[in-house]
Amino acid sequence: MVTSMTGYGFAEERLADGWISVEMKSVNHRFLDVLFSLPSALRSLEEEGRKIVKEKVQRGKVDITVTFTGTPSALGIEKRLHIDWHLLRQYVREAERLQACDAFDEKLSLNDFLLNEQIVSIQEETGEAPSVRQAFLNTMRTACSELMEMRNKEGQELSWDLVRYMQHISEGLSTLEARLPEVQSRYRQKLEQKIKAMIDTVDEDRLLTEVAIFADKSDVSEELARMNAHIKQFRDTLKEAGTIGRKLDFITQEMNREVNTIGSKGNDQCLSKIVVEMKSILEKVKEQVQNIE
Structure with a gap:
């Protein structure tokens, strides 16, 4: 299941002498980074709150703001x-x-x-304020659940976009593979016309040799096979549980490498257009993958 690293959660609870609220915001990050902003009287509860977040969040920068509105006595504070x-x-x-x-x-x-x-x-x-401690833990859990609900919902939308992008790339590869024989045939005709313009007769063996050299240089069958394998691996990874963002990012880099190689070998305007479209899609994929946990 795809989980986004972007989310928001909020919860509040009423106390006898005030209110306590927890607001959580998360964005993409290479690792899990949890930052707290809370009243000094609640600093001792920070580690417990951090554990609640770590139970559900694997990656991302999570900013947590805890606010208390009420009398100091409600927090067990005496002057x-x-x-x-x-x-x-x-x-x-x-x-x-x-x-x-x-x-x-x-x-x-x-x-x-x-x-x-x-x-x-x-x-x-x-002093001891057990009611405040329990309220803090309750609001932390509720806010964290809301955060994850939003992250999961956005992750599902990201998954749909990525599946659609993979389909477009797969269609581009099929079109490219189907046009390769036509590209080689057109190159043979152009080469034959050039030779005829210079001499009266065409050496068929020489012509075949030149076409074979071109076909070998422009052969992208290995790149196409690897691209199809990468697409399958990408789709399978989207169905896996846990943190898959880094794995998807690596696969995207490999696909981009193969597309660049195809573009350098394809000496044809139509093929170049398909390659440019695939590279454009991969840029979108890369941007989306950066936000997956």
């Missing part, structure tokens, strides 16, 4: 006032020493210490 008492005592002691020197008129003010971030700070503490 606490922290005072560095040791540092505070040093400040007070040194301030009193400065005042004892009559160097300053100001008296000690409480604000001088409350506004000092080195002494007084507000820190967040994250």
Whole structure:
């Protein structure tokens, strides 16, 4: 089954004090690359979320955005006032020493210490929030299922296009193979006319030799056989399970190589036109294959 590497999935779940949502976007990539963007309070759950993706996705770059809307307490976050008492005592002691020197008129003010971030700070503490964890896992699974549904649907459409392209190439090969005898016959006639224009009589043996040389140089029977084998292998691969994108890409490269060889051997305008059409189709195939998992 063909699976595309392009997809989108979204899921959200309501909590007692807010909402949590997961958005997934995937594009083509040589390997599996999963990137998370999520609240700091949920960072500890990233590995669990990554495992959910890896269970279903084999290749592609997957961007995941996790959003939480609600009160911090819903995430198990509590804000606490922290005072560095040791540092505070040093400040007070040194301030009193400065005042004892009559160097300053100001008296000690409480604000001088409350506004000092080195002494007084507000820190967040994250506690256990099992409901948030379960909601995160639920939305991850749902979003991932939607992502795969879209990837599979697009993969099926890609498969139909590729099957159609293979059919066009196969028809082009049949047309090319059928025209080869005509091309050789036309070359014999042209060669005979040229020889007659130069001399009165035509050496039949020499003519046959020249035609045989041309036929040997323009023989593409091996290339045609390999092309037909590649097409069959391509079609069979489309029916395989798992990651088939790289294999299809390799087969496409081999087909392109054979078509180039056919084009270099075919000394005929009609054959060149067929080769150009096949190369154009293979470019489309190559582009489509790049997006298959």
